[in-house]
Amino acid sequence: MLNDPIRLGSLTLRNRVVFPAHLTNFAEDGLPTAQHAAYYAARAAGGAGLVITEEHGVDPHDRPYEKLIHASDAALPGYRAITAAVHAHGAAVLAQLTHNGGQSSGMYSRRPVHAPSPVPDPLFREVPVELDAVGIARIVDGYAATAARCVAGGFDGVELQGAHSSLIRQFLSPATNRRADAHGRDRDRFLLDVVAAVRAAIGPDRVLGVRLCGDEGIEHGIGIDDAVATARRLRDTGTVDYLNTAIGVATSTLYLVEASLRFPPGYALSVPAAIRAAVDLPVVGVGRFTTPADAERALTQGHCDLVGVVRGQIAEPAFASAPVRACVGCNQECVGRVGRNRWLGCAVNPRAGRESVALPAPGVGRRVLVVGAGPGGLRAAATAAARGHRVELYERDDTTGGAVRLAAAAPGRAEFGRVVHDLLAECRAAGVEIRTGVDVDAALVERVAPDVVVLATGARARRPGWAVDGVVDVRDVLSGRLDAVTSPGDRVLVYDELGFHQAPAAAEWLAARGCTVEIMTPGMVVAQDLGTTLDMELFHRRAHAAGITLTTDRMVTGAVGGASAGPEVTVLHHTVGTVERRRYDLVVTVVPPTPDDALWAALRGGPRPVHRVGDCLAPRRVHAAVAEGDRVAVGL
């Protein structure tokens, strides 16, 4: 089914796989770039049937973020480059159009923002100006003008963003439309005005789609019945060719829009299912499909007619044809970067966001020894072998995976382990020779006598200077080594300096075993970086349910005892300067590990080139290891 063609209006798509609109931050000076064209072309080449570009602004004063593609004739050459590149691979391409309305600020425009009613967005927190009739008409004209420009630029049509971050949604939603005029009495009216104007602008032969939100996840927000009613009226216009769907609001319930691996594939399918049951237009379903099988199931079960896959195709451009790696829903380099005004990347696909940067031609085939089979070593080995080098990969442990294996042992995060599974498959396909249980030293390197060595030897736990008996590292928890030691009712302190998944993972593990757990951080926010991956909301809910206490602004400065009664730690509340002593049965430290770089020390300056990647250079997150492994291998 996934590979069956489907008609959208006058357009026939080769299959049901859509690459839906999403922010990339590839624009420069408000214009599309060569990177846009290369990025979309890669997904078209990988088999997607339909590419929908990221949103184009329709009003020069709408500047919600720095790298929005603006409404300007200067964008036309960029449009032509994108559409030609996508069409060359047999896929169709639409442009998404939006006005962000009140989900914006005056930071870039230095103008007030406009919205249906003066209701501030919960993220931007700027009071908008209530649009008047003239302003509404001007914006409707802006949609039409931008749509016409897109068609002139070679797009097969346009999609109107009526969900996530959009003035259309703000008009549709009772939470943001408090108007008493015609646009308030009939909240669909603005959308219908835009549809009519855009259809008139693009003519009958181009595709017009609308993306609707089926559940905003906020008080007084749009619910599924509202969405179905709007869908019916769109169908009744006779001018809309398909409907796309969404859940959540981009600024207040983003964790529903770009759900992390805590959400199952297809978590948002109730929305297209309800709309499909009510209208006979093709409907796109979305929601964290990571494999073609997930997508196929959504179709065969009748939830939707097409499947939108964003992150699955960021991680694997060949999702629709020959996938070798899957998105793991970590959100670290896609959502986590784009939300911070940085170009979109991917933790498992080091080329994502860099498609326009040509790789150097592979050099002479060389014998490469990679030491360490964590994500950095596996990536280096896979890339090197795929580029014609002869690669041997040695791992000290009995199993591959390195730090990812422990990360995937955390409660609810098993999917993260897919990173290693996929890298191993790539290594095997490329002919990497992998040996586990081999402790590599300088003498062994001498015997193997490779042309070049890539060190990916990772990092080991670091014990803080104040550690005493009863103080353990987070790795001891996640590896299961502590299971015999802890008992229900134990009071456990998880002391966190990393601010990411590690401390919550350990805390939840211990709480599940009946311990009374407190996470303490010297920072202002516990597990602060879960905010960037949209894991914060659910973490708080789980922590609350598990009775985990969250403590901020406190540093452990010392500890005593430990043998019988458990360690007594000295805690400095650094904002106020007070010191207290607290006794726990167990203290788990979550602190930066130490690079395992003994082999580097032995080999550097020697006869053969040696490179370091990942944690043995500096202990960081998975993307750093993968990116460095790839970069070093490409440079061989």
Next chain:
Amino acid sequence: MTVREGGLPAVRGLADPVALRGRVAPSRVLFGPHVTNLGVRRALSPRHVAYYARRAAGGAGVIVTETASVHGSDRPYERAPLAADCAPGWRAVVDACRPALVLAGLGHAGAQGSSAYDQQALWAPSRVADVASREVPMEMEQPEIDALVAGFATAAGLAVAAGCDGVEIDAGQHSLLRQFLSGLTNHRTDAYADRDRLLREVLAAVRSSIGDRHVLGLRLCCDELAPWAGITPDSAAATLTSACHDADYVVPVRGSGLSVWATRPDLHTPPGFNTVLCARIRNTAAGAHGCAEQRVVLQGSVVDPVAAQAALDDRVCDLVEMTRAQITEPDLVAHVRAGTPERIRPCTLSNQHSTVLDVRNPVVSDEAEPDAGHETDPVPAPDGPARDVLVVGGGPAGLEAARVLGAAGHRVRLVEAAPVVGGALLLAAAVTGRERMGLLVPWWTAELARLGVRVETGVRVSVDDLDTATGDGTAVLLATGSRPGPLAWTGDAPALAAAEFEAAVLAGSVDAALPPGPVVVHDPLGDWTGVGIAEQLAAAGRATVLVTPDPVAGTQLARTGDLAPANARLDRAGVVRALHSRLRHAGAGRARLEHVWTGQSRVVECAAVVDCGHRLPADELWRARPHLPRAGDCVAPRTVYEAVLEGRRAAVEAVLC
């Protein structure tokens, strides 16, 4: 020549020339290096040129350009200049800024940088994670150290070849050189365990590169405010003696990765806070190198020319860095020279627009001078035949509109309903720690008087008045401010809008306005208002709960540098921060809060609520006459910046018709 009180001629006037390495700076005022986000990719842009040129035209003696990374391993923010890309920009700045001396700021942020843009491991002396990013850097080995030293030398050579008068090397708060100087971040056991060594090598290499006819300045952290392991004034003095002979001047600064905010702190820190530190360092410099050789520059929220002159007179320093003051008032030195210092637009030190190290890349500016950073696209003056203009409302928008209209020669009458002018700004300046915001009001008042603007207070304007004015050919501009918005919670607890509370503070009647007992401050915005009000209440002895939906109080203070200090002040004051919380109901002595994600309810004692929620435009007059130009909060309630900017734009619009 500047004249001190008592009529004695000042030997070293702030506005008088000073020699550096045989080059003459036209004044003793330095415009220091700072993040602007004006760049194009990693080069200096025409906007940079116009920005610096404007300050040079206003009398700045020394301009130090935005710190450029000396090596490709450093990209601390997206538009951080890279020395290798800066030569054309430096040349253009030099050409545009004469006679001011132009020095190229050069540095490397080390572990305080960002790996997000170029995706390389951060460089550092040791594997100590930066407090803010928590990212562990790589430990530099000799090849990296050699590359860094060579990078400084090469960059300095490029700068002087581009015509710069010299360079300023950054060993200040945000720098790899500081990280080598500090026991907090340098745990090495090799030759660089001598923590001064790298700085010594860099300065020697730079001097060798630029020769002895160019200026070598040094921004040096002299107090990390972390005496247990960090740089102290004593250790800095020793560094200066042992390592810094090559420097022609030193700018002592303070702060470390643990106290980033301390270098250019916001208005909660009194101006001139580095005076004692600077005097100490100057004594060292004099002792080590002979007073005439090495100049010392006073840095640290110096905004008042009188205080700057006093520091020169007291031999605290030889030059004064007045960076933020010149962002606010490009003509600061010119006014000192002209004997009109009272006309200098006051710098509030709010940092709301002058501090822009933020992932969103906001452009440097100033809330009372919104053309700052926008010199290539300024708001035009409201020129044209002189007209009668009625400005309705004497808040920031109305005051600024009246000022630019008066300056353009129009006959302006400004009417304000309240007994005094200042509007929301007076209120915003009412609470503890935010007094400096209010400095703009007397400045506007004096400027309007100078320009002959008629200011009438206690006058309420009706729609008929507007019609009469327009009928007479008078241009009308509305700047009528805001009113409280709807409450987002239920219940009958006594409630004051933030502005009402601030008015009570001004009137000295807080206890009359609020019933006795604990107060809940409801703050769905997270800006300075809720935090300031909670501090004010705590200082008045009230048990205070600050309710915010965010993970910390005052999230919007992140940009100003006051986020961590504000939360610490609240903690020390005993304010309870109810985080991730919404106020649902208040009445009968209690308030019910709800966790934004878990939905968990909790009840706190509550005799009254101060509501810091959104306001709405007070736009009755505009709704009656919507063709009239309007500005500021009566368009949409925002901040002083938007009010001033729109005041200028509305002035143009008003006299156009």
